[in-house]
Amino acid sequence: MRIEGIILIGIYFSGTGNTRHCVTEFVKQFSGKNVVASIEEADVLSRLAQQEIVVFGYPVYFSNTPRIVKDFITGNEENFRGKKVFIIATLGLFSGDGAGCAARLFKKAGAEIVGGLHLMMPDSTCDVKMMKKTHEENLSRIAETDKKIALAAQSLKNGKPPHEGLSFINHAGGLLGQRLWFRGKTASYKSKPDVNTVKCTGCGKCEGLCPMKNLSMENGKAAGHDRCTLCYRCVASCPAKALTILGKEVHEQWRMAVDN
Ligand SMILES: Cc1cc2nc3c(=O)[nH]c(=O)nc-3n(C[C@H](O)[C@H](O)[C@H](O)COP(=O)(O)O)c2cc1C
Numbered sequence: 001m002r003i004e005g006i007i008l009i010g011i012y013f014s015g016t017g018n019t020r021h022c023v024t025e026f027v028k029q030f031s032g033k034n035v036v037a038s039i040e041e042a043d044v045l046s047r048l049a050q051q052e053i054v055v056f057g058y059p060v061y062f063s064n065t066p067r068i069v070k071d072f073i074t075g076n077e078e079n080f081r082g083k084k085v086f087i088i089a090t091l092g093l094f095s096g097d098g099a100g101c102a103a104r105l106f107k108k109a110g111a112e113i114v115g116g117l118h119l120m121m122p123d124s125t126c127d128v129k130m131m132k133k134t135h136e137e138n139l140s141r142i143a144e145t146d147k148k149i150a151l152a153a154q155s156l157k158n159g160k161p162p163h164e165g166l167s168f169i170n171h172a173g174g175l176l177g178q179r180l181w182f183r184g185k186t187a188s189y190k191s192k193p194d195v196n197t198v199k200c201t202g203c204g205k206c207e208g209l210c211p212m213k214n215l216s217m218e219n220g221k222a223a224g225h226d227r228c229t230l231c232y233r234c235v236a237s238c239p240a241k242a243l244t245i246l247g248k249e250v251h252e253q254w255r256m257a258v259d260n
Pocket residue numbers: 013014015016017018019020058059060061062063064090091092093094095121122123124125178230231232256
């Protein structure tokens with residue numbers, strides 16, 4: 001694979017900032033530049049058009065791609081035809097084939113998969129206590145992941161990128177380990193988040209943040225509709241801790257700072 005002089009862009013979806021951090025860091029390590037775009041940006045497809053390699057990142061949800069990511073790839077297949085795609089999947093604990101899930105969609109679109117990387121980051125499900133780590137543990141996990149990113153970016157430069165999550169064995173691991181049991185969770189958008197109307201102050205912050213425009217203010221309170229992609233951005237940002245998705249109470253509002 002020719003790498004010298006290659007032009008590369010990082011594209012990501014990130015609910016709470018982990019994936020944005022990882023893709024930005026990878027691209028910086030690879031090219032020394034900060035050429036990244038979120039799939040939520042209006043000009044993302046035109047920016048993608050000029051690039052040879054796309055570093056595409058997303059968080060793993062139930063060992064699968066978030067619905068918003070699936071729809072972005074399948075809805076824009078022609079934009080990926082003939083592109084080289086390096087996939088970054090971020091996760092909190094386990095994913096057999098996190099990168100493989102999007103790889104299969106990209107291949108169907110006619111893209112060439114040049115590698116895959118699984119990166120452990122803090123868990124973003126703010127209302128699931130079992131998954132929570134201390135702040136120090138989260139920071140040390142990020143530091144380890146940053147080292148892994150630097151090595152992987154160097155390997156891609158050397159023409160020997162990692163292929164994590166892309167093998168048949170990874171596929172079987174993701175399917176049997178989780179996806180078969182949780183397939184319904186990402187098969188469609190959901191009627192979420194749940195709103196605690198006693199806690200909600202009606203500040204409207206969530207409405208502006210939602211990537212799906214799934215929240216609105218009704219009678220001075222937030223109301224979730226049926227287009228939730230489960231990203232947790234609203235849950236992590238609500239000043240009143242009034243929103244939940246999988247659990248019933250917010251334990252930790254994890255958000256990766258922009259300058260991390
Ligand atoms: C709905 C949901 C489901 C998740 N499922 C998994 C999972 O199956 N395995 C895993 O390791 N992490 C899982 N996670 C954790 C996220 O993949 C992880 O925290 C990710 O880095 C979040 O990235 P973001 O901040 O870019 O949104 C899940 C998170 C959410 C919100």
